[in-house]
Amino acid sequence: MTANKRDRQQAILELIGTREIGSQEELRQLLLKGGWDVTQSTLSRDLRDLRIARIPTDDGLRYVVNEGAEESARAPLSALLPQLLVRLDSVSHMIVLKTVSGGAQTIAHALDREASADIVGTIAGDDTILMICRSDHARERIARRLASLGIRSGL
Numbered sequence: 282m283t284a285n286k287r288d289r290q291q292a293i294l295e296l297i298g299t300r301e302i303g304s305q306e307e308l309r310q311l312l313l314k315g316g317w318d319v320t321q322s323t324l325s326r327d328l329r330d331l332r333i334a335r336i337p338t339d340d341g342l343r344y345v346v347n348e349g350a351e352e353s354a355r356a357p358l359s360a361l362l363p364q365l366l367v368r369l370d371s372v373s374h375m376i377v378l379k380t381v382s383g384g385a386q387t388i389a390h391a392l393d394r395e396a397s398a399d400i401v402g403t404i405a406g407d408d409t410i411l412m413i414c415r416s417d418h419a420r421e422r423i424a425r426r427l428a429s430l431g432i433r434s435g436l
Contacts, residue, residue: 289317290327297333297344308344329407334383336364342381358391362430367408369427374420376427378410385410399423 292315293308302308305324312319319327328344335344365384370377380388389405392412399419404411414420 286327289319290331292317293324293327293331293333294346297346301338301340302344303335303342325407328383329386332387334365334381334387336381336384344383358388358395359430361388361391362427366427369424371420371424374414374417376412376414376420376423378412378427380408380410382408384408397423 289312292312296302296308296311296315300311302311305321305328309319309321309324312324331346333344333346335342361384365380365388367379367381369379378385378388385405385408389403389410389412392400392403392410399414399416399422401413401415403413412423414423
């Protein structure tokens with residue numbers, strides 16, 4: 282990682298840690314005031330790299346800094362899903378999970394850490410996770426488990 286990237290990401294962490302920021306454009310403008318002229322795509326990559334999620338609050342959607350990659354890696358699935366997962370649906374032996382913007386990788390990481398024999402693997406984007414299950418029966422077991430955590434399902 283270059284010094285510029287490291288410094289820019291540190292500036293992002295400081296801004297999000299000290300202000301309520303609801304959009305990438307708002308964050309981009311604050312960075313610009315601080316001397317960082319970044320594109321939207323660079324900012325999106327930085328937010329993903331830093332594991333920053335945009336979650337709903339009483340005042341609207343806000344970016345939040347996870348307690349750090351190592352600490353968020355320890356967050357149990359049962360704590361993450363109610364905050365980040367919007368809904369899930371299935372196709373054959375696969376489950377598609379929709380999350381709040383920026384939440385997919387955090388949830389996919391938690392799913393991967395659980396190392397369920399029913400899950401072959403996960404692929405995460407910004408707000409969508411594709412979970413590949415070993416069979417239709419495995420998908421049903423996983424879906425029941427997620428539903429037991431209070432997740433709305435389209436299954």
